[in-house]
Amino acid sequence: MHHFSYQEGRLCCEQVDLTRIADEAGTPVYVYSKATLTRHARVLAEAFEHTDCLIAYSVKANGNLAVLRTLAREGCGADVVSGGELRRALAAGIPAHRIVFSGVGKTRSEMRLALDAGIHQFNIESAAELEVLSEVSAGQGKVAPVAVRVNPDVAAGGHPNISTGKAGDKFGVAWAQAPALYDQIKALPAVEAVGVDVHIGSQIGDLGPMRLAFEKTVGLVRDLRSKGHALSRLDLGGGLAIPYRSEDEPAPPKAYADMIRHVTKDLELQVILEPGRVIAGNAGILISEVLYRKPAPDRTFLIVDAGMNDLLRPALYQAHHDILPLIEAGPEASWTSFDVVGPICESTDKFASGRRLPDPAPGDRLAFMSSGAYGAVLSSQYNARPLAAEVLVDGDRFAVIRKRPSFEEMIALEHVPDWLT
Numbered sequence: 001m002h003h004f005s006y007q008e009g010r011l012c013c014e015q016v017d018l019t020r021i022a023d024e025a026g027t028p029v030y031v032y033s034k035a036t037l038t039r040h041a042r043v044l045a046e047a048f049e050h051t052d053c054l055i056a057y058s059v060k061a062n063g064n065l066a067v068l069r070t071l072a073r074e075g076c077g078a079d080v081v082s083g084g085e086l087r088r089a090l091a092a093g094i095p096a097h098r099i100v101f102s103g104v105g106k107t108r109s110e111m112r113l114a115l116d117a118g119i120h121q122f123n124i125e126s127a128a129e130l131e132v133l134s135e136v137s138a139g140q141g142k143v144a145p146v147a148v149r150v151n152p153d154v155a156a157g158g159h160p161n162i163s164t165g166k167a168g169d170k171f172g173v174a175w176a177q178a179p180a181l182y183d184q185i186k187a188l189p190a191v192e193a194v195g196v197d198v199h200i201g202s203q204i205g206d207l208g209p210m211r212l213a214f215e216k217t218v219g220l221v222r223d224l225r226s227k228g229h230a231l232s233r234l235d236l237g238g239g240l241a242i243p244y245r246s247e248d249e250p251a252p253p254k255a256y257a258d259m260i261r262h263v264t265k266d267l268e269l270q271v272i273l274e275p276g277r278v279i280a281g282n283a284g285i286l287i288s289e290v291l292y293r294k295p296a297p298d299r300t301f302l303i304v305d306a307g308m309n310d311l312l313r314p315a316l317y318q319a320h321h322d323i324l325p326l327i328e329a330g331p332e333a334s335w336t337s338f339d340v341v342g343p344i345c346e347s348t349d350k351f352a353s354g355r356r357l358p359d360p361a362p363g364d365r366l367a368f369m370s371s372g373a374y375g376a377v378l379s380s381q382y383n384a385r386p387l388a389a390e391v392l393v394d395g396d397r398f399a400v401i402r403k404r405p406s407f408e409e410m411i412a413l414e415h416v417p418d419w420l421t
């Protein structure tokens with residue numbers, strides 16, 4: 001459920017006409033609905049009511065400070081994968097004791113930052129990383145709380161590029177090696193095992209593979225406990241899918257929560273979740289303006305002012321985003337098919353092929369739906385294009401939460417050495 005809908009023929013976010021935002025903030029522009037973000041956080045929290053559960057929102061999905069603040073106010077923690085994300089989460093008011101640090105390549109300085117802040121847990125992905133963390137935390141006179149991310153060898157996820165739980169993936173510690181890592185933790189002076197972590201992929205609509213991976217992981221928790229490891233946490237990662245098309249029916253949060261409660265019953269541990277897409281995905285859209293129609297012998301291209309630098313998902317994962325005109329098509333509109341493309345000099349700069357649209361003309365605005373997760377965060381300034389602005393709507397008001405950089409701001413970090421002048 002989200003708060004983008006036509007009201008008297010105009011696409012609105014909550015009570016704000018999106019055309020007004022496009023006029024005032026320019027295009028391309030990301031627009032997020034605060035009510036949708038809040039609702040998604042609450043639906044998840046309610047599904048896990050009466051369960052000892054930390055919902056650590058995955059900052060990588062959308063790390064805008066205003067988005068993070070919205071979720072902090074709902075009581076969310078954060079799953080971060082870099083010092084930058086950690087600092088964003090802290091700056092937005094997410095308490096350190098609700099932050100987990102994931103990722104295969106944490107640097108010493110990132111570890112120091114996280115130890116200084118006093119985060120909840122480090123999710124460790126290799127023996128080498130464990131040794132470095134112990135060294136760094138010993139240097140600070142601390143003991144770092146760790147969970148080992150295990151690779152359960154279960155395939156899942158909406159696209160091969162976002163599946164992480166198979167044996168050949170770079171993520172997690174190979175299943176057979178995991179027990180030895182827990183023995184290593186015991187032997188090291190400045191790390192303490194607090195739990196086990198698993199994350200098998202993203203945009204997973206079917207609970208079957210998740211359940212398989214979680215059952216395997218719970219078995220490991222029991223084994224490790226029987227060997228004397230006092231584990232009190234189970235981090236099950238993120239991955240829950242969202243509907244990108246109206247006919248999609250991914251598993252709802254309630255079924256996900258029931259499955260997790262069933263798999264973890266009797267274990268007496270804190271469940272940690274790292275949801276990203278399910279919170280932010282349908283809470284955001286990207287608005288773009290039609291520039292040109294370009295008829296070719298076998299198709300018509302619709303050239304819009306957003307490019308793959310603004311929304312990379314179609315180019316990277318062949319992802320589908322519904323495209324809606326900001327002004328609703330009337331009964332007289334003639335619907336025809338278009339290849340919707342951006343202005344970037346790459347053939348992959350294509351949002352959709354053969355998409356039926358109601359006679360779009362230059363100057364019309366289109367909304368790329370479900371762009372709130374892995375949209376703005378994956379954008380770049382390729383082709384020297386400024387990053388799209390970001391706007392947050394709350395009821396009948398809205399605010400720019402990231403402005404579009406000026407040309408001067410875009411080049412401010414660059415320097416032409418004297419010896420070139």
Ligand code: LLP
Nearest residue numbers: 058102199202203238239274275276277374
């Ligand atoms: N935890 C870990 C360790 C992760 O790697 C991820 C996502 C999450 C949590 C959050 O997963 P979510 O709940 O959002 O599925 N750019 C891709 C998705 C990449 C996901 C990366 N990891 C896309 O646009 O589909």
